[in-house]
């Protein structure tokens with residue numbers, strides 16, 4: 001539970017709060033009027049580096065820390081509960097599926113990624129119109145990739161995409177899924193569409209037409225693609241749940257103050273029983289979600305099989321955040337839907353969370369499969 005965390009994690013939470021108040025809040029105030037938002041980003045990165053947050057999500061070999069799931073959960077939740085746009089730059093880009101890369105993959109991709117010289121992206125989702133999932137044939141030292149990825153976040157600014165590819169067997173070479181690093185400037189790669197989603201994030205749709213890629217671009221081995229993609233996804237799902245809980249904390253606090261403040265009717269909204277019922281729901285949802293989040297973070301740190309529990313937590317916390325922010329908008333009235341209102345931004349943000357890293361109902365089916373066919377999952 002959030003109130004029974006070890007002393008060093010509680011100290012980390014307090015340090016994060018102090019960082020928010022001393023560094024992030026003043027920078028957030030300058031965000032809208034800033035002539036150069038890039039400069040604010042740099043200042044967040046520098047301050048985060050100095051305070052020791054920046055590399056928390058990076059591998060130890062890259063001056064990162066062996067950060068526990070609980071520590072990351074606490075920092076992410078605390079940051080999200082401040083509801084500041086500048087918080088997006090507190091953490092360095094994570095290594096993603098390249099985390100354990102060695103040899104040329106390390107020197108050509110992971111190292112420059114960690115130094116901030118290259119940007120990566122992740123290609124998993126495919127369009128419904130695709131004739132078959134992205135595939136590749138093997139030819140000596142190369143694979144030749146054909147297919148499409150429809151929702152690559154950050155693709156427009158990225159140098160490469162880590163794409164899930166089904167590699168066909170050939171002679172003695174076995175086939176299977178693999179995560180493959182594909183450069184955006186490789187011949188045969190076409191960015192078909194650049195678009196923005198409701199939450200404000202930017203994406204691309206990409207097509208591969210017989211793209212030749214050296215075999216050393218395969219992360220790990222052929223056959224490991226799905227498990228490598230899912231390993232990373234599990235970490236991001238827990239991060240999303242922590243963000244969702246932080247958002248719920250912020251929205252609940254906002255409503256607490258709002259319904260106690262003067263209202264044009266003459267009495268604060270919080271004096272009305274009907275409003276109190278809705279308000280209580282915010283607290284119940286937030287309490288339940290945080291209880292689940294912290295239990296799951298502990299489970300992850302115990303090295304137990306946690307795939308099902310992380311999925312349960314991602315689904316519940318992101319859906320609860322949707323309900324809480326929706327109710328907060330309702331209680332705050334029409335003002336909350338004005339462009340630029342913090343609740344308006346959160347409303348858009350939480351909607352996207354039920355899709356990213358696995359749509360809710362698809363994860364539900366996986367939870368059921370985990371229990372019924374694989375005997376996995378605790379209650």
Ligand SMILES: Cc1cc2nc3c(=O)[nH]c(=O)nc-3n(C[C@H](O)[C@H](O)[C@H](O)COP(=O)(O)OP(=O)(O)OC[C@H]3O[C@@H](n4cnc5c(N)ncnc54)[C@H](O)[C@@H]3O)c2cc1C
Pocket residue numbers: 121122123124125126128151152153197199201352355356357358359360361362365
């Ligand atoms: C902000 C944002 C960022 C994203 N970033 C990335 C990224 O970087 N890389 C990437 O690869 N993808 C990314 N995605 C895509 C995301 O992973 C997909 O939107 C998500 O997995 C759902 O896939 P889909 O959109 O193809 O919907 P579909 O798979 O077509 O599903 C649509 C809906 O149908 C229902 N449904 C589908 N299948 C089933 C089933 N078997 N049983 C029951 N119901 C079902 C669900 O309600 C589901 O929401 C991003 C999405 C968003 C919104």
